[in-house]
Structures are given as structure tokens and as C-alpha cells.
């Protein structure tokens with residue numbers, strides 16, 4: 458079978474958020490930024506990458522840090538080659554529809570679901586272990602973190618969400634919340650899936666543990682060469698002497714090298730390890746390899762950081778592009794939950810339409826006085842309007858037809874008129890609302 462042309466394959470929507478907290482490091486680059494930039498070049502993908510600055514507020518109250526970190530992360534992604542023409546690159550807080558959607562989702566998210574979120578539970582467990590109140594020091598932002606994240610994802614109908622393992626539970630919660638909303642209000646959301654790329658290594662830090670700010674073992678992406686060199690020379694190694702064969706397995710130095718080297722370069726390094734390369738020499742090679750990879754980006758990064766207005770403009774363009782999707786979608790969702798204009802009552806009745814057979818109806822009949830009458834009755838057969846007497850069934854029918862068109866005028870006295878002539882009166886206990894509702898239901902049926 459011939460291969461499908463690209464246009465026939467469904468476009469995958471990929472979305473991920475980057476929390477701006479701190480300066481990006483090589484682990485962020487190799488683990489998230491580089492693969493994301495590569496994925497964004499695929500013709501089958503629409504990529505949404507955004508700075509999750511609302512999320513950053515949960516863990517920091519330092520405004521300068523939030524701003525600085527947002528600038529640095531944005532500059533890093535741009536320096537890494539993200540093509541903002543192709544992708545949706547924006548700042549979460551530029552999309553007011555996101556906090557609004559968060560509320561709609563909050564109202565269908567079970568509290569019990571959120572109680573089970575790992576990050577929240579970890580705080581509670583720690584408090585309990587310390588003999589504190591379970592919720593000591595826990596803000597509602599931390600508790601609501603998964604709902605805000607669900608809004609990020611569901612707003613753009615993302616299929617695939619590349620994240621670290623620690624985020625898988627959040628994607629599952631987004632699915633749960635989306636499914637519940639869809640069940641209640643109709644199929645509005647796409648159920649997202651976490652995408653964990655097994656081939657993307659988690660980079661070790663200076664001490665061999667996972668590179669992470671919380672371990673204070675990171676190598677910043679764009680450290681100046683002298684600092685980069687100093688950090689690389691501080692990577693922990695074993696005490697094998699020059700000339701002694703070295704293990705590649707479990708070597709932080711080797712893993713870092715592999716993350717930046719080609720397959721051939723990696724094999725050459727493996728051979729050098731087996732051949733007893735001195736650690737100092739291996740570190741020098743690692744420094745040269747990493748520096749070669751980051752130098753062009755570092756230059757771009759520095760130029761960008763020096764022009765924050767340029768980054769700001771890019772983010773605003775990105776937000777505009779994203780809102781072109783978010784604004785109409787939120788309007789649809791608002792309507793779905795009943796946040797509607799008040800002059801669309803007919804539509805409201807459609808949604809509230811009783812089961813089949815329970816519609817109101819006009820019933821025509823003849824009385825003993827020889828005249829022709831009708832009644833408007835509700836779904837249970839209880840009268841809403843009793844007509845006056847007509848000369849002929851045809852005249853009664855014409856009045857019914859016009860009332861169905863909404864032409865009837867109801868007076869405060871309960872009299873129903875057409876062209877100023879009374880054609881009926883409200884039945885006892887009925888008001889104008891029940892009449893108008895019945896007419897709207899019939900019009901919609």
C-alpha cells in the first residue's frame with residue numbers, strides 16, 4: 458500500500474507547559490527543550506508550548522524572580538531554535554480564558570480526586586510526620602494545581618502532553634475532569650494522554666543524582682565558558698587513576714557526554730574509557746563537546762536577554778494566536794454550562810425539554826354551545842390557556858397557528874390577545890412565564 462500523504466494523517470496536537478522557576482539547566486535542555494523543538498518541526502504536529510507563570514506563583518512569592526525567570530525561559534526556548542511562526546508559544550497569564558476555564562473545571566472536579574494528588578499528599582504527609590496540622594503551609598494554589606493544569610491542556614484540545622514521570626498523575630486527572638465535564642455537558646473536550654519519551658535520558662547532575670535545582674547540582678544552559686568548564690571539572694568521578702579502565706555504566710560524565718555527542722563520538726568515548734583515559738582528560742573532552750553544542754545558542758540567548766521588548770512582542774503575538782482558539786472555545790463552554798445571554802430563553806427551553814410525549818399541545822374541540830374552542834395544555838395535560846369561542850374550526854386553527862408563531866400578546870389581566878382581540882385567558886394558577894415557556898417549547902420541537 459502506498460504511504461499516506463502527510464495531509465491525510467491526522468494532525469497531532471502536542472502541548473506542554475514550562476514552569477518559570479529558576480534558570481534553565483542542561484537537564485531541562487536535553488530532557489525537554491531539545492526534543493520539543495525537534496517535535497515542533499514535524500509536519501504532522503501542531504505544537505503548543507507555554508510559560509506556566511500562574512503555576513509559578515504557587516511556589517514563589519518573589520515577583521522579581523517570576524519575571525526574571527519568565528524572561529530567561531522564553532529566551533532559552535527561542536535561542537534553542539523554536540520557530541514561533543510554526544508553533545503556539547505563549548505565556549499562560551496572557552490567556553484570561555485559562556483561569557475562567559479553571560473555574561468551570563473546578564466545579565466538576567471532585568475534591569477527593571485532588572486530595573490524592575501526589576504533590577499535595579506529600580505536603581500533608583510531611584506535616585503529619587512533623588506533628589503539624591495536615592494542611593500547614595499548604596496554599597490552595599498547590600491544592601488546585603492539577604485543575605489549572607487541566608485547563609491549560611483541555612483549552613487547546615491537546616492529544617499528547619510530553620511531561621516527566623512526576624506529571625503523569627496530573628494528565629490522568631485532566632482526563633478524569635474532562636470526561637466528567639463531557640458526560641455532564643456533551644463532548645467538548647479531547648481526552649489527553651501523557652507522552653513519556655523513553656529515549657530521552659534524564660541527565661545526571663554534578664553529584665550523579667538527577668540534575669535538579671532542588672539538589673543544587675545543575676549546570677546552567679548558558680553559563681559562560683569559564684564557569685561551564687569549572688562546573689564540568691567538578692563532576693564527581695570515582696578514584697580510578699589514569700591508565701585504569703573506567704566504567705561507562707553509572708558514570709555521570711559519560712551520560713552527559715552521550716547527551717550531546719553523536720553516536721560515533723559516544724563510541725569513541727566508550728573506547729577511551731575502556732582504554733583508561735584520565736578523568737581530567739575526559740572532562741576536558743566533555744567541556745569541549747558541550748560548549749560546541751551550546752555556544753551558538755548562548756550567543757543568541759545573550760542577544761535576546763538584552764532585548765526583552767523583542768521577547769515580550771513574540772509572546773504577545775503567541776497569545777493572540779492562542780486566544781484565537783481559546784476565546785471561541787470558551788464561549789462554547791460557557792454556553793454549555795448555562796452561562797448564557799438571557800434573551801435566548803427559547804434555547805434554554807430546548808435544553809430543558811422534557812422527555813418525548815411530554816410536550817405542551819393545543820387541543821381543539823367543540824362545545825355544546827356550537828362554538829369551537831382550544832386549550833393549550835402542558836405535558837401533563839393541565840391547562841395553561843383556555844380559548845374564547847370561535848365561529849369555525851378554521852378560525853380557531855388560524856389563531857393557534859399565530860400563537861405558535863409567538864404573536865400572542867399576554868396582558869397583565871391574563872387575557873391573551875391577537876391584534877387587540879381577546880382569543881383566550883390564562884388558566885387558574887398560570888402566569889406569563891408558563892405560557893411563554895410552552896410556546897418556546899413548541900417552537901423548538
Ligand code: TRP
Pocket residue numbers: 472473474475476509512605606609610618619620624
Ligand atoms: N506542571 C508542569 C511541570 O511542573 C508544568 C505545566 C503546567 C504543564 N501546565 C502544564 C505541563 C500543562 C504540561 C501541560 O512541569
